[in-house]
Amino acid sequence: MPSDSNGNYSLPPGYLAEVGETIQPSQHNPPLEDIRDALTARLMRSGAAPMAGPLKLTDGTVGAPAVIFNSAQTTGFYKTATGVGLAISGSLIAEWKSTGLEIGGRVDFVTETLLADKAVTLRKLYKPSGPSKLLGTNSNAALTITGAANNGSGLIRLSVADSSTFATGQKKTVFDVLGTTEANGTWTITVVDATHIDLQGSTFTNAWTSGGTIGGGVDELGLGAGLQLTGSTLSASLSPEGTTRKLAVDVLTNTTLSVTADAVVMSDGTSTLTRPINSTGVNLGTNGGVDALQGSLTIASGTMYSLWAIGKADGTTKVLVNTSDTAVTFPTGYTFKALIGHVRTVSGSANLMGTKQRGKKVRYIVGLAQTTTGLVLITGASGSISTPTWTAVSLSGLIPAAAVSVVVSVTNNGQANGIALVAPSNSYGSPTSSNPPPIVAGASSSPAIQGYVAAISEILLESMNLYYAATAGSMMLLGWEEP
Known part of the structure; x- marks a missing residue:
């Protein structure tokens, strides 16, 4: 179809008929065929057929957008110098740029927040360092890394201008380090001095060349005493230590007992852990593990035994039995404890008296274990x-x-x-x-x-x-x- 680059249509040559001349098929047919093709290529107002190629628009302006509405001809979209703008009643409201969406004017339900560094990432949101971690900000900016080296013990030691806003034991994420790329990731830190930070558990391998930040944005926050994060629920614990819900301690045989509870509050001295317990096979005939006597203790006659609920940071709970009401020697990995009850053996033999405990109330049960009368x-x-x-x-x-x-x-x-x-x-x-x-x-x-x-x-x-x-x-x- 003879159309120029601006879309102007021209009839084929030889179409013009003169008065008194016979009209030839070569004059009659090509124009009609060309018109047919032109109508086929039209953009139908009904929308019955889609575009077969890109729709080219004029750039437009904020006062005369390229795409407008019939009833509001100063509202629509137009090409800005750096992107695409949305105009409403002749005013720029929003602009899409290569860096993202910018909102102009006053929009009450939109809050604009500037993030100064790359510490807010999906890595932090989806890959915390352990279960039940709380993500948030302590308002401390990221630190620029000016160097990385072996701390003398094989760990990565980072150099920064001022480490005073960080504290030993915090979880911090390192980004964009070049050379010592093994530093990139999330670490528990040790603040060595005013300008140096060690990454616990790291291994220095490659020489630092440039770049890197540590911390800032979203970080893992610690939970203070009295708060417990379980799954996605943050709640106050049942503190103090030793508080229980539906605790049941039943002597089963001469050496075994069952300890269950819907919840027990345990402590490591600074924070609490609230978890259920389901230790139905605690055996005082064994030692050196969990649900057993502590260490090398052996069951003896005429002895009062202390029952301790013990827990790991990951929520695992068990029972440990010893003869102290004040302290335990933890099995590997356990750091939380709570004294929850007692059982005793009969005088003259290393066998348990028959008792049942509900909450804090304990009763001797005649006919159970060694409670014969x-x-x-x-x-x-x-x-x-x-x-x-x-x-x-x-x-x-x-x-x-x-x-x-x-x-x-x-x-x-x-x-x-x-x-x-x-x-x-x-x-x-x-x-x-x-x-x-x-x-x-x-x-x-x-x-x-x-x-x-x-x-x-x-x-x-x-x-x-x-x-x-x-x-x-x-x-x-x-x-x-x-x-």
């Missing part, structure tokens, strides 16, 4: 109930030293006129005293009401002794409450 602390007449004169009954070895209370049963053993008293100290009065009254179990001499009388009570401990006085009776230990 109730634990009678004292029986028969003792002291005097009238003054009274008390007999101290030691609880040492029967309950943990830090127990806050015990549950006891005191009875008159079914004796006529039998009365038995128990109190947490020897300052309590007689059965008829009102300040302070003891716990009383007794019976009258009247045949109609003689019989076996028992009182069960939880007593808040004032020492590791209970105090007993009786004309006849006994006192039995049922359990205790953990601190």
Whole structure:
């Protein structure tokens, strides 16, 4: 089709007919065929057919855009000096450039933020150095690296102008180092002095040639005490250390027990770890690992054992058993701990007494392991109930030293006129005293009401002794409450 570069159409030569001349097919047919081709190549207003090539537009201006709307002819798109602009009512609102989108004027829902360095990357967002890491900014700018060398021990040592905004133990990402390319990546750092930073775990191999930054933008932030990041949820822990939810400790056999909990708060001294525990096969017949006795300890008779929940930073939890209420020797990789309970072995054999613990409450269970009968602390007449004169009954070895209370049963053993008293100290009065009254179990001499009388009570401990006085009776230990 004879169209010039500006789209001007010209009819084929020889089309013109003269008056009185016969019109030849060569005059008639080519123009109509050319018109047919031209109409086929048109851009249909209905949009029924697509463009077969690029659509060329005039550059336009901010006041007369190249692409406009019929009802708003100063609104549309036009070619700017550096990109493509969007004009609304003759004003530039946005411009697409090779460096990205720039927003002009006032747009309330858009916030413009300038990132000064390359520390914000998908590498940091998608590849943190470990689980449950919080990404954010401490507002400290990236440092320019001016050199890299062997620190004398094989680690990479970076030179910077001023390291005062960084701290040992922080996670920092290194970018764009040339030569010592092995420095690029995320590292735990050691601030050596005012101008040097070591990359922990690195290996210096290649000489530094130029370039590089460290830190800035998005960094891994530490969680303060009382905060726990689990998956994508940041929450306050159940602190303090040793707090539990739905804790259950069950002696199973003479040497084994089960420890489970929906959550236990453990601490490494500076931060907390809150995790569930599911150690259903803790074995005091083994040692040197986890869910076992600590180190080289062996199960012994007449011993109170401390139950520790222990955890790793990655969330792994187990149980460790020892004889200390204050410290543990951790197996490899474990750094978090919490004292959660106690079990004890029977005097005379290295076998566990049968107990069950729910939360902080522990009870002896008759018929379980070595708890074959109730634990009678004292029986028969003792002291005097009238003054009274008390007999101290030691609880040492029967309950943990830090127990806050015990549950006891005191009875008159079914004796006529039998009365038995128990109190947490020897300052309590007689059965008829009102300040302070003891716990009383007794019976009258009247045949109609003689019989076996028992009182069960939880007593808040004032020492590791209970105090007993009786004309006849006994006192039995049922359990205790953990601190």
